[in-house]
Amino acid sequence: MRSYEEAFSPYWHPVAFAHELKERPLAARLLGRELVVWRTGAGVAVTQRYCAHRGADLCAGEVSGEGLRCAFHGWTYGRDGRCVRIPSQPGAPIPPSAALASFHATERYGLVWVCLAPEPAAPLPEWPELEDGSCATVPLPRLDWDVSAGRMVEIVLDVAHLSWVHEGTFGNPEQQEVLPYEVERLPQGLRAQIVYPALAPPMGAAPPKVDKTTLTYEVSFPFAARLHFKPTLFFKHTVYAVASPWSEEKMQCFYFASYHPNLRMFPDIFVKSELAILEQDRLVGEGQRPKAHPVDFSGEAHVRADRLNLEYRRGVIAIRTGRPIDAPTPG
Ligand code: FES
Ligand SMILES: [Fe+2]
Numbered sequence: 001m002r003s004y005e006e007a008f009s010p011y012w013h014p015v016a017f018a019h020e021l022k023e024r025p026l027a028a029r030l031l032g033r034e035l036v037v038w039r040t041g042a043g044v045a046v047t048q049r050y051c052a053h054r055g056a057d058l059c060a061g062e063v064s065g066e067g068l069r070c071a072f073h074g075w076t077y078g079r080d081g082r083c084v085r086i087p088s089q090p091g092a093p094i095p096p097s098a099a100l101a102s103f104h105a106t107e108r109y110g111l112v113w114v115c116l117a118p119e120p121a122a123p124l125p126e127w128p129e130l131e132d133g134s135c136a137t138v139p140l141p142r143l144d145w146d147v148s149a150g151r152m153v154e155i156v157l158d159v160a161h162l163s164w165v166h167e168g169t170f171g172n173p174e175q176q177e178v179l180p181y182e183v184e185r186l187p188q189g190l191r192a193q194i195v196y197p198a199l200a201p202p203m204g205a206a207p208p209k210v211d212k213t214t215l216t217y218e219v220s221f222p223f224a225a226r227l228h229f230k231p232t233l234f235f236k237h238t239v240y241a242v243a244s245p246w247s248e249e250k251m252q253c254f255y256f257a258s259y260h261p262n263l264r265m266f267p268d269i270f271v272k273s274e275l276a277i278l279e280q281d282r283l284v285g286e287g288q289r290p291k292a293h294p295v296d297f298s299g300e301a302h303v304r305a306d307r308l309n310l311e312y313r314r315g316v317i318a319i320r321t322g323r324p325i326d327a328p329t330p331g
Contacts, residue, residue, distance in 0.1 A: 001295065004248040005031045007320045008149075010121035011222050012104075013244045014111040014254045015046065017139055021112060025068060027059045029246045030114060037105070037112055038063050044107050045079040046114045047100040052083065058100075110137060111242065111254055122188055125220035127240070135238075135258040138267040140274060143253035147285040149223045149243035150293025150316050152251050155285050156225045156241045157217050157312055159194050160305040165284055169277045170198045172210065178305035185326065189220040190315070192308045200233045209233055217308060221315050221325060223251075235263050237270065249291040295320050 008031060015028035016037050025038040027049060034049040036058045045068070051058055056072035063069075066085060067078040076085040081102030083094050104115040109130045129135055145152065155161070160178045162171045175197050184191045193216045200211035216228040223243040230236050237259040243251040255278070259266045294300060295317050302310055315325045 001320055002322055004245075004292075004320070007322070008222055008245060010115065010117035010119065011319075012106075012113040012115050012120055012122075012124050013223070014242050015114050015244060016112040017142070017254060017256075018107050018110050018112055019139070023063060025059050025061055025063060027057075028114070031116060031245055032247055033116065035103070035114065036061075036068070037114075038068050040067065040079045041065070042079060044105045044112050045102070046105040046112070047077065047081045047102045051075060052077075052098050052100055109240070110139065110256065122221065125188065125224045125226070127226060129238070130258060136261040136266075137256050137258045138270055139254075139256040140271060140278070143255055143278060143282070145253065145282050145285060146250055146291075147282070147288070148249050148291055148293045149245040149251040150313070151285060151288055151291075152243040152253055153219060153223050153225055153241070154293070154309045154312060155281050156227065157192075157219060157308050158306075159192070159196075159215075159217070159308060161284070162196060162198075165280045166277055169273060169280060170200075170211075172197050172199050180304065181307070183308050183311045186218065186220075189218060189224075190308065190311050191216065191218045193217070198231065198234075200231065219312055222319055235259060235266055237266065239274075248293075 013030055015030055015035060016026055020026060021037055021039060025036045028035040028037050035046050036049040037044060037046050049058055051070045051072060053070065053073060053075050056070050058068055058070055060071040061069050064076065067076045069076040074087040075083050075098065077100050078084050081100035083098035086094055086098065104120065106113050108124055109127055113124060130137065163173050163175050165171065167173050181192050181194050193214065196213050196215050197210045198213045199208040211231045211233040214230040218226045225241045227239045237257050239257050242254045244254060245251050257270050293316060318325045
């Protein structure tokens with residue numbers, strides 16, 4: 001079994017929404033590392049957060065044309081982490097130790113993604129609808145939950161909790177049975193589809209109506225989920241939830257939706273109702289034990305309705321053990 005950090009370092013994880021990253025450098029945390037994220041003329045840069053000179057916090061620094069300038073003594077670092085200027089001794093050679101650890105970084109789908117390993121093990125998720133101009137997007141504030149990334153994804157993918165946890169939002173307490181569903185393998189993940197008799201958000205004083213919703217779940221390993229909602233009453237939309245692991249027991253989730261750009265009222269309705277839905281999930285997720293996403297199947301009981309989560313967990317365990325995701329788990 002590889003360490004959590006070793007297993008997930010070779011994947012892309014978001015560390016910021018692109019819209020959060022303006023001219024100031026931004027602090028980030030990923031898999032136990034403290035990072036600083038900033039914009040350069042050649043794209044986003046991500047390096048270690050603390051200066052190679054005397055450990056000052058580079059988030060307090062300034063971004064200039066040359067790079068990121070430390071606020072303590074003005075040492076300036078380029079995108080690759082190498083120091084390009086030491087103001088106290090101009091003209092002298094810059095020692096090789098004057099460098100920050102730097103990481104692969106890219107901006108896509110409105111997120112800044114980082115890969116901590118020298119080579120990414122998998123590409124970013126394929127979400128072409130976010131790049132062909134066919135939809136608008138609306139983000140939620142980051143979900144800063146005391147939940148492991150794997151558990152978070154399992155909450156998002158859980159088909160059996162809707163009628164229980166989401167009573168009062170969209171869950172339908174009348175629908176307790178989970179009918180059998182298929183789980184399909186995708187090149188980078190899994191897909192499943194269910195039809196759920198959700199309760200549509202109430203309009204005015206009218207009682208909530210049952211809204212037969214086709215829900216398509218997709219997950220890209222390790223922690224990126226996309227849920228497509230095709231209701232009959234409410235608006236068609238897609239939710240993206242990408243859990244970014246701070247440690248084995250804690251993540252932040254980057255959560256946003258895409259929708260038809262003509263639906264001008266969608267963002268307000270979505271943000272309000274989704275925050276209420278997610279608060280229901282947070283209460284459950286933060287209470288789960290063990291906090292770390294289990295790396296075997298023995299400590300919990302499993303039933304047919306959990307199939308999507310079981311297949312997902314099988315994939316995550318394969319990553320932890322360094323096996324190909326498609327290989328069946330022994331036992
Ligand atoms: S601590 Fe950053 S330049 Fe000295
Ligand atoms: Fe939920």
